[in-house]
Amino acid sequence: MIFSEDEVERYARHLVLSEVGGPGQQALKRARVLIVGAGGVGSPAALYLAAAGVGTLGLIDDDVVGLSNLQRQIAFSTAQVGRSKVEAAAERLVGLNPHVAVETFAERITAENAESRIAAFDVVLDGTDDFQTRLWVNAACVAAGKPLVSGALGRWNGQIGVFAGQPCYQCLVPEIPLDAETCARVGVVGALTGVIGSMAALEVIKLITGAGEALTGRLMLYDGLAGSARAVRVAADPECPVCGG
Numbered sequence: 001m002i003f004s005e006d007e008v009e010r011y012a013r014h015l016v017l018s019e020v021g022g023p024g025q026q027a028l029k030r031a032r033v034l035i036v037g038a039g040g041v042g043s044p045a046a047l048y049l050a051a052a053g054v055g056t057l058g059l060i061d062d063d064v065v066g067l068s069n070l071q072r073q074i075a076f077s078t079a080q081v082g083r084s085k086v087e088a089a090a091e092r093l094v095g096l097n098p099h100v101a102v103e104t105f106a107e108r109i110t111a112e113n114a115e116s117r118i119a120a121f122d123v124v125l126d127g128t129d130d131f132q133t134r135l136w137v138n139a140a141c142v143a144a145g146k147p148l149v150s151g152a153l154g155r156w157n158g159q160i161g162v163f164a165g166q167p168c169y170q171c172l173v174p175e176i177p178l179d180a181e182t183c184a185r186v187g188v189v190g191a192l193t194g195v196i197g198s199m200a201a202l203e204v205i206k207l208i209t210g211a212g213e214a215l216t217g218r219l220m221l222y223d224g225l226a227g228s229a230r231a232v233r234v235a236a237d238p239e240c241p242v243c244g245g
């Protein structure tokens with residue numbers, strides 16, 4: 001795979017990095033990443049992955065851009081309010097980097113379509129705020145043997161995890177919490193979504209290029225009010241119905 005002059009200049013800061021370089025940038029160009037949810041986490045993550053030169057980005061979200069999204073979902077503009085999120089984001093991503101192909105799915109992930117949607121991608125980034133969707137995405141990733149980068153947040157706190165085999169996301173969240181909080185109810189600081197979305201994008205880039213040590217089997221907990229972060233191991237659940245088999 002040969003890069004054009006434009007691409008060599010565009011990716012110059014990656015090409016000089018010893019952990020990326022030419023081979024890493026080629027791996028990024030060959031990669032197909034599915035972003036589930038074009039919201040708080042997915043929106044900045046998609047921008048950074050497009051800027052990084054990921055060859056194909058899939059976006060799945062059935063929502064439309066709302067005015068209250070713009071406080072944090074920086075892929076969208078005021079003029080795009082009312083439009084399909086995946087279509088609006090695709091325009092922005094291709095504008096940022098015309099070398100990226102964007103595949104859009106204006107639908108919800110369900111138990112039925114999760115496996116077929118994920119099948120065509122190498123890595124899945126889940127930024128949805130719904131536990132049921134997360135569990136469906138996780139089960140499909142485990143079944144297909146695809147790595148899952150998961151980002152979640154609320155108020156001032158966020159977390160990133162990478163799951164590949166055991167432990168899986170369901171080991172961490174064995175059942176849907178009855179009192180699950182949503183950002184709509186409890187609020188979220190806009191800049192926090194940039195932190196968590198960018199960290200999720202960074203983990204995707206590490207998985208694709210093989211740089212460093214991915215957060216596989218670990219959870220990074222970020223406390224925005226304290227200004228601190230720590231990573232903890234996720235315990236595999238031997239009784240997990242998804243990966244424990």
Ligand SMILES: [Zn+2]
Nearest residue numbers: 168171240243
């Ligand atoms: Zn599991």
